[in-house]
Amino acid sequence: MVVLPSERRTLKARLFLGTVYSLLILGGATMVLPFMVMVSSSFAGPWDYQRHSPALRALWDRNDRFMRSVASYHPRYVEGLLPGAPTTWGSWIQVAKDRETVDRVVGPLLDGLSDPAALAAAKAGAEAFRERILAADIRSTTCNYDARDVPAFVKAKYGSVERLNDEWPVKYRGFFDVSFFAESKAAFWYRGWKEPQDAKWRTWLEFKDSYRKRMVSDGDYLCRTLPYSPGGADPDEWKALAMQFREHGWRDFFRSAFANYSLVGSYLFVRGRAFFNTIILVALSILAALTVNPLAAYALSRFRLRHTEGIILFLLATMAFPAAVTAIPGFLLIRDLGLLNTFAALVLPTVASGMSIFVLKGFFDALPRELYEAAAIDGAGELLIFRKITLPMTTPILAVNALTAFVTAYNSWAWAFLVCQKESHWTLAVWMYQMSQNFAGQPWCVMAGFVLVSIPTAAVFLLCQKVILRGVVLPSMK
DSSP states (O other), rough: SSSSGGGSSHHHHHHHHHHHHHHHHHHHHHHHHHHHHHHHHHHTTTTTTGGSSSGGGGGGHHHHHHHHHHHHEEEEEEEETTTTOOOOOSSSSHHHHOHHHHHHHHHHHHHHGSSSHHHHHHHHHHHHHHHHHHHHOOOEEEOOOGGGHHHHHHHHSSSHHHHHHHHSSOOSSGGGGGGOOOHHOTTTSSTTTOOOHHHHHHHHHHHHHHHHHHHHHHSOOOEEEEEETTSSOOTTHHHHHHHHHHHHHHHHHHHHHHHHHHHHHIIIIIIHHHHHHHHHHHHHHHHHHHHHHHHHHHHHSSOOOHHHHHHHHHHHGGSSSSSSHHHHHHHHHHHHTTTTHHHHHHHHSSSSSSHHHHHHHHHHSSSOHHHHHHHHHTTOOOHHHHIIHHHHHHHHHHHHHHHHHHHHHOOOOHHHHHHHSSOOOOOOHHHHHHHHHHTTTTTHHHHHHHHHHHHHHHHHHHHHHHHHHHHHHHHHOO
């Protein structure tokens, strides 16, 4: 102990302990705050993602929640959409930072609906706007579609990627690769524009119409498919936005927030065998780490080999090279052994750990030799001594080794992507990397993926923290 119990009442000791506790609290905050920002960003959208705040302001700020709803229907700010909005607003990122002006513009609009006459007028305007949406020719409508809605719609229509590729001129590996970006930018209002006649364009029209059908079934006043208005925003649209928020504000908020997790769940856990592959990989890695490393350390500690120090030095030397240096030689070795696209390629390179063998050997050396001598006198063999005496006394160390093997196998994506290029052998880490590339334009969905894949690691740490702490403290006490 640094401070004795009898010294804790002194000013010097109190200052010392206060400094230590302050540093610990600061260190804990630097770990907790980024995690809170990640969780908050996973529920965010284009309106509030750029804030990188540990909590969504929309949870308690009505005006901010309304603007979040408006931004979901218009990815880009539309000038003249809201009465009283300044002409200096150019993008949602800029608007989201102008909190004072947002309160000044949105507050009176929503407060004005408390008057029965104003509410009746707003509802009439909202219903008229909804009728114009339904009456518009689907070919002459704009659609600010949500990319999260595309995979489910296309899958429900075509059923399989093979059928989709047969009917479309573009080949896709999966439904999550489908995008209507080019179709959404079609300049149908130009006189010389010709409507495509391919299957993808017809699917795009059906997809746009699906938003209108959802609007009717949900009792909404507007949707992402809107009539084209060359003169700017429709004067009744803000009324539809206000009535939509008044009647379905919280429903739309939670639906939008959890849509990120719905997409991630279908991307990571439903498609392929990612979850099953990860479980197999983690189980094999832990089993191998708890078999090879203790046996190697026991042999080096128990039998006093002539070149034990050289072997330990060689094992520790393997840690001097980063993974990027050994990736190519390791890949060539796995290829020559014919193990590409197998679980053996994922498990074998991480079976032995120089640091684990070194730590275990040091702990085995500290065990009393009288235990081994007594067991030998009773007729126990080396394998029985290893299982009944050595391993039970090293449970905390083995728990730390198991945790290290779990984290390494669970988070490894670069090596898995290198030696297993078939999607049928990809793990969650590899699919998470692919998702971060495919949905780079929607980082809030990527954040939701990071939160989901971090849950198993956090759960293991929380459930096994006492055993892990013993494994960290006991070697230092020895």
